[in-house]
Amino acid sequence: MPNAAADDRFAHDALVTGPAGVRAYMGQPIMVGGECVGTLCVLDSNPRDLEPATFAVLARLASAASELLSARRHAAELERERERLIDFARASGDWIWETDAQHRYRWLSESFESTMGVARAQVIGQPFPDAPLVDAIGVPDPQGRRLHSVLTTRQRMRRLLTVQGSGEHRRFVSYSALPTLDASGRFNGYRGVARDLTAQVAADQAAHRRDEAVQTTMALLPGAVLQFVEYKDGRQAIPFASEKIHDIFGISAAQAMSGGIVIRDHIDALQLAASIAGRRQAVTRSEPWRGELHLRSPERGERWIDVHAMPERLPDGGVLWHAFLADITEQRATRLALEATRERWAMAATVASIGVIEVDLVSGRMTLDAIARHHLGYRDDQSEPRLAACMRRVAPPGRQALRQRITRAIAANRPFDDVFTLRLPGGEERFVAITGQAYRDADGRPSHLLCTCSDKTEQRRAEQLELDKTAAERASRAKSEFLSRVSHELRTPLHGILGFAHLMSLDHDAPLSAPQQRRLQHVLHSGRHLLDLINDMLDLSRIEAGRLELEIAGIDAAAAVRAAAATLAPMASARGIGILVTESGPLPSRVAADRRALEQVLANLISNAIKYNRDQGRVTITVECAEARIRIAVADDGRGLSPAECALLFMPFNRLGAERSRTEGTGLGLVIARQLTQAMKGDIEVTSTVGVGSRFTIDLPSAEGLVGVQPIQEMAPPPLPATPAAPAAPARSARRVLYVEDDEFNRLLLSQVFADRTEWQLQLAGSVAEGVDMATRQRPDLILADMNLPDGHGLDLIVRVHDALPAHPVRMAALSADALPQQIEAALRAGFERYWTKPVDLTLLLAWLDDVLA
Numbered sequence: 001m002p003n004a005a006a007d008d009r010f011a012h013d014a015l016v017t018g019p020a021g022v023r024a025y026m027g028q029p030i031m032v033g034g035e036c037v038g039t040l041c042v043l044d045s046n047p048r049d050l051e052p053a054t055f056a057v058l059a060r061l062a063s064a065a066s067e068l069l070s071a072r073r074h075a076a077e078l079e080r081e082r083e084r085l086i087d088f089a090r091a092s093g094d095w096i097w098e099t100d101a102q103h104r105y106r107w108l109s110e111s112f113e114s115t116m117g118v119a120r121a122q123v124i125g126q127p128f129p130d131a132p133l134v135d136a137i138g139v140p141d142p143q144g145r146r147l148h149s150v151l152t153t154r155q156r157m158r159r160l161l162t163v164q165g166s167g168e169h170r171r172f173v174s175y176s177a178l179p180t181l182d183a184s185g186r187f188n189g190y191r192g193v194a195r196d197l198t199a200q201v202a203a204d205q206a207a208h209r210r211d212e213a214v215q216t217t218m219a220l221l222p223g224a225v226l227q228f229v230e231y232k233d234g235r236q237a238i239p240f241a242s243e244k245i246h247d248i249f250g251i252s253a254a255q256a257m258s259g260g261i262v263i264r265d266h267i268d269a270l271q272l273a274a275s276i277a278g279r280r281q282a283v284t285r286s287e288p289w290r291g292e293l294h295l296r297s298p299e300r301g302e303r304w305i306d307v308h309a310m311p312e313r314l315p316d317g318g319v320l321w322h323a324f325l326a327d328i329t330e331q332r333a334t335r336l337a338l339e340a341t342r343e344r345w346a347m348a349a350t351v352a353s354i355g356v357i358e359v360d361l362v363s364g365r366m367t368l369d370a371i372a373r374h375h376l377g378y379r380d381d382q383s384e385p386r387l388a389a390c391m392r393r394v395a396p397p398g399r400q401a402l403r404q405r406i407t408r409a410i411a412a413n414r415p416f417d418d419v420f421t422l423r424l425p426g427g428e429e430r431f432v433a434i435t436g437q438a439y440r441d442a443d444g445r446p447s448h449l450l451c452t453c454s455d456k457t458e459q460r461r462a463e464q465l466e467l468d469k470t471a472a473e474r475a476s477r478a479k480s481e482f483l484s485r486v487s488h489e490l491r492t493p494l495h496g497i498l499g500f501a502h503l504m505s506l507d508h509d510a511p512l513s514a515p516q517q518r519r520l521q522h523v524l525h526s527g528r529h530l531l532d533l534i535n536d537m538l539d540l541s542r543i544e545a546g547r548l549e550l551e552i553a554g555i556d557a558a559a560a561v562r563a564a565a566a567t568l569a570p571m572a573s574a575r576g577i578g579i580l581v582t583e584s585g586p587l588p589s590r591v592a593a594d595r596r597a598l599e600q601v602l603a604n605l606i607s608n609a610i611k612y613n614r615d616q617g618r619v620t621i622t623v624e625c626a627e628a629r630i631r632i633a634v635a636d637d638g639r640g641l642s643p644a645e646c647a648l649l650f651m652p653f654n655r656l657g658a659e660r661s662r663t664e665g666t667g668l669g670l671v672i673a674r675q676l677t678q679a680m681k682g683d684i685e686v687t688s689t690v691g692v693g694s695r696f697t698i699d700l701p702s703a704e705g706l707v708g709v710q711p712i713q714e715m716a717p718p719p720l721p722a723t724p725a726a727p728a729a730p731a732r733s734a735r736r737v738l739y740v741e742d743d744e745f746n747r748l749l750l751s752q753v754f755a756d757r758t759e760w761q762l763q764l765a766g767s768v769a770e771g772v773d774m775a776t777r778q779r780p781d782l783i784l785a786d787m788n789l790p791d792g793h794g795l796d797l798i799v800r801v802h803d804a805l806p807a808h809p810v811r812m813a814a815l816s817a818d819a820l821p822q823q824i825e826a827a828l829r830a831g832f833e834r835y836w837t838k839p840v841d842l843t844l845l846l847a848w849l850d851d852v853l854a
């Protein structure tokens with residue numbers, strides 16, 4: 001400002017208008033920490049212009065003044081900070097330390113001397129002390145780390161607790177420090193603080209010991225200790241829970257404290273309301289609360305918990321409950337059981353026939369109630385027996401064991417139980433079960449026994465019957481398995497016998513003479529009869545073993561009878577016997593039965609009526625429908641049966657003398673027919689008069705009104721197998737068939753079957769391995785396989801063939817003597833498209849081969 005007097009802004013400024021008479025002015029502000037603390041200025045009483053160079057110098061001087069003032073302020077603040085830090089260290093007992101890059105003491109605060117009792121001069125220049133690291137209660141670091149191992153990392157240290165010295169001079173010192181760097185960024189040492197925590201560690205150790213003692217005590221308590229908070233807004237929390245909480249809620253204490261359970265969610269609604277009311281009253285009165293809670297725990301089920309709790313009001317209006325929880329489920333059940341026992345004991349004891357015995361161990365005198373007297377064989381008019389006399393009634397093998405068991409139970413003060421054989425004076429034997437407990441007097445000596453007894457004689461007999469039944473069932477299974485095995489072993493040679501006989505009957509190139517044909521027919525007839533016997537035995541074994549599977553459906557009874565009669569008509573015509581079918585009752589008369597089982601039963605009864613009838617006789621079949629039952633009666637004009645013969649009619653293999661006649665039979669047909677009928681919830685009745693004839697009646701439930709029973713198509717007589725047409729000339733290369741069979745007789749039979757079919761090529765293999773190898777190399781069009789091979793089963797063969805030829809599927813059929821339904825079903829599930837049971841009807845087999853290999 002060249003002339004302040006000429007500027008209206010300074011018209012009232014004393015420096016301008018007063019004696020100083022300032023005219024020229026140049027000024028620069030002095031800034032410290034962003035604040036203007038003054039001005040550096042040039043004043044002149046004469047008006048004049050100042051040069052820019054002068055102004056620049058003034059600005060530099062003002063800047064220098066600002067920096068000088070800032071430095072002085074900073075130094076003052078550092079000094080005050082240092083003083084505060086030193087005062088804080090003195091007040092807290094900490095000391096401040098500094099080391100060089102080699103971890104030697106470079107500086108220590110005054111507090112070091114008063115705390116550690118060592119002059120600073122003795123320590124300056126000495127290495128920083130090394131010491132093992134420990135935790136808050138003085139337990140050494142599990143990794144064995146020491147203080148120097150941390151210093152060498154040149155990283156920040158925070159509250160590293162060490163132990164220094166030993167015995168009375170042992171101290172626990174905590175170190176915290178930061179690494180320092182020089183101007184070039186190189187490590188220059190540590191600056192930090194240290195604190196003597198010996199007293200705090202001792203207090204923590206004492207607290208830890210107290211905690212361990214508390215935890216040990218809580219572990220011995222028969223329940224859980226719990227702190228439970230109910231906040232004013234309705235929230236709940238568990239700040240503390242002992243480990244026994246797991247026994248009540250099935251979760252750990254940590255899970256409970258982390259919010260893993262909400263107690264009110266496990267309490268019955270009515271119980272919850274009652275407990276809330278009781279707790280509120282306890283809070284109002286500041287008194288303890290006790291209650292029993294019915295808890296629902298997914299892990300533990302329903303439990304009863306006895307709760308003792310003391311409320312503590314919280315500043316925010318909530319309540320902290322200090323609680324002890326004990327599981328009293330068993331005690332409560334015992335209490336309730338005892339209460340119920342007091343009310344019902346007399347009745348229960350009478351109904352269950354449980355007697356009560358009390359024995360005075362000093363005198364040996366026994367007191368028996370009426371039931372105990374009966375069990376032990378004492379009359380009401382007899383005096384009370386003594387223990388020694390009663391023990392003599394126990395059979396010798398168990399007498400000593402019972403005496404020892406009672407003696408050990410008294411010594412160990414625990415219950416005992418035993419079952420012994422009692423021999424009464426009249427020779428009767430009883431099995432008696434006894435349970436007892438010894439009780440002691442005020443001095444702790446055994447004073448008396450309190451026992452209950454019950455008669456187990458009938459139970460023992462029932463158990464023996466059950467054992468006998470199990471043995472019988474085991475024998476029945478063994479018999480069934482034996483019959484199944486016999487069936488298998490008989491079918492294999494029978495397959496060859498019937499097969500070759502059939503081939504001989506079909507041989508047009510070398511036909512047999514008429515007498516030879518008759519003999520051959522006898523062979524075929526006898527073979528088929530033997531096959532029928534085998535099939536009947538197998539059916540019987542399957543039924544007795546409980547492996548019969550029925551599919552009940554609604555079947556037209558009249559149609560089933562007509563179909564069975566039509567099938568057996570040729571047999572009746574050969575002897576001039578007529579078959580008459582009559583029906584009565586509402587139509588259609590549908591019976592709830594298994595189709596195959598009903599066919600078998602009807603075929604057996606009708607064929608018997610024909611076989612045991614007189615020539616030119618008559619078979620009358622009546623179908624009656626009444627109420628919810630269907631009755632099918634088959635009557636003949638035969639010789640009839642006596643009552644004694646009727647009683648033996650359904651015994652296996654008992655043909656009532658027919659085995660001495662020329663009438664064929666196995667003695668199993670009627671047995672199987674009755675068991676099949678009973679399996680379909682029906683039965684077979686027989687009435688017979690000697691010289692007049694017999695009448696067999698099947699009684700089965702009607703299908704009308706039965707839920708889940710579906711009607712099926714009417715039965716029809718099975719069509720006769722068509723005579724295979726002469727093979728047409730092959731239009732392509734011969735078909736290859738691989739037969740896997742180890743029995744030479746069966747291999748020869750099939751070779752003969754294939755001998756007349758030049759369009760078929762038969763290859764033979766004798767094992768699973770050979771069959772897989774030949775199938776892989778030759779890729780046949782069809783594989784016929786036996787199920788029982790030297791090195792495996794037919795099921796193994798089909799799996800290995802499919803695995804070996806995934807891109808060339810081969811059709812496979814089983815040809816086996818295994819005839820059980822489950823064996824056939826398993827083979828079909830495995831992939832065999834047909835299962836032929838030996839002996840095979842060659843006519844049907846050839847017809848099927850013609851179709852498959854066409």
